[in-house]
Amino acid sequence: MASNNSQPLQGMTDICAPEVFLWQQLESVARSVFDLYGFCEIRTPVLERTEVFTHSIGDDTDIVQKEMYTFEDRGGRSLTMRPEGTAGVVRYLSGVGQEARDARVFYIGPMYRAERPQAGRKRQFHQCGVEMVGEANPVLDAECIALQLQLLEAWGLTDCSVQVNTRGQAGETGAIAEQLKAELEPERENLCEDCRRRMDANVLRVLDCKNPACGAIVEKLPPITEFMSDESSEYFENVVAALQDLGLSPEVNPRLVRGLDYYNHTVWEITHKALGAQDALAGGGRYTIGKGKNELSGVGFAIGMERVMMALEAKGVAGEDYAGGLDVWLVSMGEAAMAANFKLEQKLRAAGVSCNMDLNGRSMKAQMRAANRADAKFVVIRGESEMERGILLLKDMDSGEQTEERPDTLVARLRS
Ligand code: HAM
Numbered sequence: 001m002a003s004n005n006s007q008p009l010q011g012m013t014d015i016c017a018p019e020v021f022l023w024q025q026l027e028s029v030a031r032s033v034f035d036l037y038g039f040c041e042i043r044t045p046v047l048e049r050t051e052v053f054t055h056s057i058g059d060d061t062d063i064v065q066k067e068m069y070t071f072e073d074r075g076g077r078s079l080t081m082r083p084e085g086t087a088g089v090v091r092y093l094s095g096v097g098q099e100a101r102d103a104r105v106f107y108i109g110p111m112y113r114a115e116r117p118q119a120g121r122k123r124q125f126h127q128c129g130v131e132m133v134g135e136a137n138p139v140l141d142a143e144c145i146a147l148q149l150q151l152l153e154a155w156g157l158t159d160c161s162v163q164v165n166t167r168g169q170a171g172e173t174g175a176i177a178e179q180l181k182a183e184l185e186p187e188r189e190n191l192c193e194d195c196r197r198r199m200d201a202n203v204l205r206v207l208d209c210k211n212p213a214c215g216a217i218v219e220k221l222p223p224i225t226e227f228m229s230d231e232s233s234e235y236f237e238n239v240v241a242a243l244q245d246l247g248l249s250p251e252v253n254p255r256l257v258r259g260l261d262y263y264n265h266t267v268w269e270i271t272h273k274a275l276g277a278q279d280a281l282a283g284g285g286r287y288t289i290g291k292g293k294n295e296l297s298g299v300g301f302a303i304g305m306e307r308v309m310m311a312l313e314a315k316g317v318a319g320e321d322y323a324g325g326l327d328v329w330l331v332s333m334g335e336a337a338m339a340a341n342f343k344l345e346q347k348l349r350a351a352g353v354s355c356n357m358d359l360n361g362r363s364m365k366a367q368m369r370a371a372n373r374a375d376a377k378f379v380v381i382r383g384e385s386e387m388e389r390g391i392l393l394l395k396d397m398d399s400g401e402q403t404e405e406r407p408d409t410l411v412a413r414l415r416s
Contacts, residue, residue: 009123009124010117010123011115011117011121011122011123011124012122012123012124013122013124013306017319017323018318018319018320018323019309019319020319021319021320021321021322021323021324022309022312022317022318022319022321022322023305023309023319024322025322026128026155026305026308026309027108027128029151029154029155030106030108030128030151030154030155032154033147033150033151033154034106034130034151036150037104037143037147038104039104039105039106039130040103040104040105040106041105041106041107041108042089042092042105042106042107043107043109044082044085044088044089044091044092044107045082045088046081046082046109046110046112047079047080047081047082048079048080048082048087048088048091049077049078049079049080050068050070050078050079050080051078052080052087052088052091053068053080053082053083053084053087055289055290056086056087056090056260056261056262056287056289056290057083057084057087057260057261057262058202058260058261058262060198060201060202060261061202061259061260061261062259063083063084063113063259063260066114067083067113067114067115068080068081068083068112068113068114069081069083069112069113069114081112082111082112083111083112083113084111084127084260084302085107085109085111085127085129085131085302086129086131086260086262086287086289086298086300086302087262087289089105089107089131089300090131090133090287090289090290090296090298093131093133093296094289094290094294094296101133101134101296102133102134103131103132103133104130104131104132105130105131106128106129106130106131107127107128107129107130108126108127108128108129108305109126109127110124110125110126111124111125111126111127112124113125118277118278119276119277119278119310120275120276120277120278120304120306120307120310121278122306125304125305125306126304126305126306127302127303127304127305128151128302128303128305128308129284129300129301129302129303130144130147130148130300130301131298131299131300132144132298132299132300133296133297133298134297134298135297136169136235136265136286136297136299138235138236138238138239138241138242138266139238139242140299141239141242141265141266141286141299142239142242142243142245142246142248143242144284144299144300144301145162145164145243145248145250145268145284145301146243146246146248148270148282148284148301148303149162149248149270151303152270152281152282152303152308155308155312156312156315156317157272157281157308157311157312159272159273160270160271160272160281161251161270161271161272161273162248162250162251162268162269162270163250163251163252163253163256163268163269163270163271164239164240164243164250164251164252164253164256164266164267164268165224165236165252165253165254165255165256165257165266165267165268166224166225166228166232166233166235166236166239166265166266166267167204167224167257167258167263167264167265167267167285168224168227168228168229168232168264168265169228169229169231169232169235169264169265170264170265170288170297172228172229172232172264173204173264175227176204176224176227176228177203177204179227180203180204180206180207180221180224180227181199181203183221183222184199184203184206184217184221185199187217190213190217191206191209191213191214191217192209192211192213192214194209194211195209195211195214202261204257205257205259206218207221207224207255207256207257208255208256208257208258208259218255223254224254224255224257225254232265235265235266236265236266239265239266240252250268256268256269258283258285260287262287262288262289263285263286263287264286264287264288265285265286266285266286266299267283267284267285267286268283268284268285268301269282269283269284270282270283270303272307272311274310274311274314274315275307275310275311278307280304280307281303281304281307281308281311282301282302282303282304282307283301283302284299284300284301284302285299285300285301286298286299287299287300323375324354324375325374325375325376325377326354326355326356326374326375326376326377327348327353327354327355327376327377327378327414328348328353328354328355328376328377328378328379328380328414329355329356329357329367329370329371329374329376329378329379329380330344330345330355330356330357330379330380330382331357331358331364331367331368331371331379331380331381331382332357332358332367332382332383333364333381333382333383333384334383334384334387335361336384336387337382337383337384337386337387338357338359338361340382340387340407341357341380341382342357342359344380344407344410345357347411348410348411348414351411353411353414355376356374356376358370371397372397376397377396377397377398378394378395378396378397378414379394379395379397380392380393380394380395380405380410381393381394381395390406390407391404391405391406391407392404392405392406392407392410393405394410394413
């Protein structure tokens with residue numbers, strides 16, 4: 001089969017007009033919501049040393065096992081295209097002074113996972129996320145969830161479902177895993193092949209296996225909170241209480257564990273019914289990453305932007321709704337008019353009027369078509385007779401009304 005060189009790689013997308021207008025709109029709304037909460041933007045590199053991800057996300061996770069774009073550079077160092085944003089942010093914050101660590105940052109950017117592409121699942125996708133680094137505090141976890149819901153609402157997604165759970169505090173993970181394993185042991189042979197492997201490598205993941213046979217076994221287990229300390233259960237109760245104080249009532253799902261090993265305490269997932277099989281719109285949780293003096297605890301979330309677009313499209317929202325359009329398109333008949341328009345164009349831009357023109361001497365009809373494509377509000381027309389008379393024609397593209405104008409008063413006229 002002949003390859004089509006104009007296509008991007010499978011699972012990756014060119015984002016251009018008109019969709020890009022919706023992207024810009026969502027990003028701008030996100031920035032203003034993050035401002036309200038005192039968050040500052042961070043832009044970490046897309047490429048990191050592989051251990052930044054393996055040491056945080058965990059060796060036995062699907063992301064690290066199967067989904068990372070990893071390669072060796074010329075010096076033989078293993079590098080990875082970031083599959084998510086948290087690890088890079090924590091890498092950065094672990095290098096700054098203690099004071100600066102209590103940061104509240106947000107990021108919007110591309111992430112890479114070598115997954116099987118399908119609707120809502122890409123190999124290059126975009127996350128909009130935040131990280132709040134600092135001591136574990138149930139109220140902060142609740143604030144983080146509230147921020148995420150406020151952002152989704154500001155985007156027009158008011159019909160999301162939130163599920164929360166806890167994985168217990170960091171030091172308890174081993175003990176919880178042991179108890180869970182003991183509970184599951186009598187059913188080992190009835191679990192799917194993946195879960196039999198997970199029993200030894202990452203037993204918590206058995207809880208959220210999608211296989212119906214595993215689901216039926218998991219259904220009979222006591223909730224995960226029964227395997228943890230009173231302190232951890234109380235922390236979680238305080239998160240739920242703080243959310244209720246804010247008027248939010250998330251569903252507690254004792255099977256929710258999330259697929260990244262750095263989580264402890266609170267985890268949550270936000271779904272939207274318009275998304276079908278890949279219904280996770282966003283996920284978040286509290287985490288501990290790093291060892292010794294580099295250990296950082298924080299809470300954060302990431303929203304999948306492509307999935308937000310899908311949910312909005314299902315509501316009839318489209319990029320066209322946010323297309324800006326040009327203020328003016330300049331149409332020239334003849335070389336002298338083109339040269340005069342070219343100068344005028346620069347003057348208009350300097351005055352803050354957006355404009356464009358054809359510089360290839362195309363026909364009047366072709367230039368008018370270009371003006372329509374650019375969604376210009378006005379068209380300025382100049383030919384030989386307008387040049388001789390020192391005027392130009394201004395056509396209002398909405399009303400079709402055409403007036404004669406002087407070039408030196410055009411800016412004032414356009415602003416009136
Ligand atoms: P995650 O659940 O792996 O969490 O990803 C967050 C969101 O990114 C998902 O809910 C989904 O919307 C989107 N997403 C993930 N993979 C794909 C894909 N292949 N194609 C399209 N969208 C995708 C994290 O990444 C954590 N870092 C979130 C976090 C931040 N936790 C604490 N801080």
